[in-house]
Amino acid sequence: MDLLSKDKAVAKLSLKNPIHFLALGFGSGLAAKAPGTFGTIAAIPVFLLMAPLSLPWYIGLTIFSVLIGFYICDKAAKDMGVHDHGAIVWDEIAGLLITMIAAPAGWQWLLAGFILFRFFDILKPWPIRWLDAKVHGGFGIMIDDVLAGIFSLICLQVAAYYLI
Numbered sequence: 001m002d003l004l005s006k007d008k009a010v011a012k013l014s015l016k017n018p019i020h021f022l023a024l025g026f027g028s029g030l031a032a033k034a035p036g037t038f039g040t041i042a043a044i045p046v047f048l049l050m051a052p053l054s055l056p057w058y059i060g061l062t063i064f065s066v067l068i069g070f071y072i073c074d075k076a077a078k079d080m081g082v083h084d085h086g087a088i089v090w091d092e093i094a095g096l097l098i099t100m101i102a103a104p105a106g107w108q109w110l111l112a113g114f115i116l117f118r119f120f121d122i123l124k125p126w127p128i129r130w131l132d133a134k135v136h137g138g139f140g141i142m143i144d145d146v147l148a149g150i151f152s153l154i155c156l157q158v159a160a161y162y163l164i
Contacts, residue, residue: 006032009080010087023076025089039089040118043096044110055102062097066146069094074138084132084141091145095121098149104160116155120148 013020015027028042029035050058069090076088099113124132124144128151132144 007087009082009085012080013076013087019072019075020079023072023088023090025093029087029089035086035089036092036121037118039092040096040114040121042089043093044114046093047097047100047110050097051100051105059101062094062101065090065094065097066142069142070138072138073141077138077141083136088141091142092117092121094142095145095149095152098146099152099156101153103156104164109156109160112159113152113156116152117148120151121145124148125151 010030013024015021015024021027024030025035025039025042028038031038050061053061072090073084073088076090077083077085080088096113096117099117100110103109103113120128121144128144128147131140131147134140135143
């Protein structure tokens with residue numbers, strides 16, 4: 001794959017490896033520009049598959065995506081030899097799933113959740129930026145997106161409370 005050969009760190013990964021495939025967001029993290037945004041877009045079908053689940057199941061699978069993400073992101077980063085490479089986007093997938101916990105149904109709410117998550121993930125207000133800089137390994141890769149997801153979740157729920 002040509003995109004894999006352009007970046008020496010990414011070239012160390014293989015989409016045939018299930019850990020790498022997940023870390024790269026099913027391949028979405030290979031986007032030449034804005035891989036985090038493409039990783040968040042890749043989270044949308046995952047969310048749509050999970051949306052019909054009961055709230056306890058949805059939350060359980062979301063927590064599982066975060067917990068397994070610690071390992072997935074750590075392993076991919078070690079295999080690449082780069083901490084938190086932009087191509088690693090599993091953290092964006094988990095972050096959007098957090099954002100969308102108990103979100104109202106409808107494409108407008110999904111779009112709002114997407115925008116809120118990207119806003120917090122890109123701007124990284126305190127303490128997200130601090131965690132991103134100070135915490136390393138798989139936990140460090142995941143924690144800033146987990147917190148961005150929590151901030152987005154709160155904003156989305158407040159909006160839903162006042163708008164519905």
